[in-house]
Amino acid sequence: MQALLAMWSEKFVGYPDGSDLPAHHDHCLGCGPENPHGHRLRAVRHGDGVQAWHTFDNRHVGAPGIAHGGAVATVVDDLYGFLLFLEGGPAVTRQLAVDYLAPVLIGTTYRLDAQVARREGRKLFVTAGATAPDGRPVITSTAVFVKVSVEHFAQGISPDVPGD
Numbered sequence: 001m002q003a004l005l006a007m008w009s010e011k012f013v014g015y016p017d018g019s020d021l022p023a024h025h026d027h028c029l030g031c032g033p034e035n036p037h038g039h040r041l042r043a044v045r046h047g048d049g050v051q052a053w054h055t056f057d058n059r060h061v062g063a064p065g066i067a068h069g070g071a072v073a074t075v076v077d078d079l080y081g082f083l084l085f086l087e088g089g090p091a092v093t094r095q096l097a098v099d100y101l102a103p104v105l106i107g108t109t110y111r112l113d114a115q116v117a118r119r120e121g122r123k124l125f126v127t128a129g130a131t132a133p134d135g136r137p138v139i140t141s142t143a144v145f146v147k148v149s150v151e152h153f154a155q156g157i158s159p160d161v162p163g164d
């Protein structure tokens, strides 16, 4: 737990506009470089929000040639997780909604944007979208994140799980 805490604290360093944001941790399904099933999402600070460019591959297929909606939701959820580096502390998804406006195609690179729309006590109301290369929006999303203490993450720590 202490090692995780130290690792996590080191990531809150203040990020200038345009800079790369770190992975949540090495095995994160959304962004971890060591997760073979993961999306390896990379995001940058973009003003007060975050931005990413992402291409789904054949591991993420729903209908042929089209990304599975759950895979898209995973990436959006993880994108929100990058906002936490700008907020200065951990929070977790309490509610996530995705509007699928058009199919998200395998092998096409989409631009994703997320920002905090409103803060209320422990809650962060966040919004996101993905845009196709021709400028069409393909998804929009809203979510509610709730700030938690680092002790929240102790619930998941087991010596048998890689990355703990």
Ligand SMILES: CCCCCCCCCCCCCCCC(=O)SCCNC(=O)CCNC(=O)[C@H](O)C(C)(C)COP(=O)(O)OP(=O)(O)OC[C@H]1O[C@@H](n2cnc3c(N)ncnc32)[C@H](O)[C@@H]1OP(=O)(O)O
Binding pocket: 001, 004, 005, 008, 024, 025, 030, 077, 078, 080, 081, 082, 084, 090, 091, 092, 093, 094, 095, 121, 122, 123, 144, 146, 148, 150, 151, 153
């Ligand atoms: C040592 C450190 C290592 C760290 C190492 C890696 C860390 C990396 C972290 C980042 C990673 C990112 C990646 C993607 C983000 C996930 O994937 S996070 C994982 C998925 N989410 C979860 O597992 C969360 C599970 N849920 C919970 O644990 C608990 O429900 C929560 C969220 C902690 C809240 O618990 P609670 O405080 O008992 O809940 P409750 O009081 O009922 O609700 C909280 C507030 O939300 C409000 N609320 C509830 N539902 C709604 C709703 N639908 N709409 C509006 N408001 C709502 C309530 O009214 C309440 O408001 P207030 O009364 O505070 O004003």
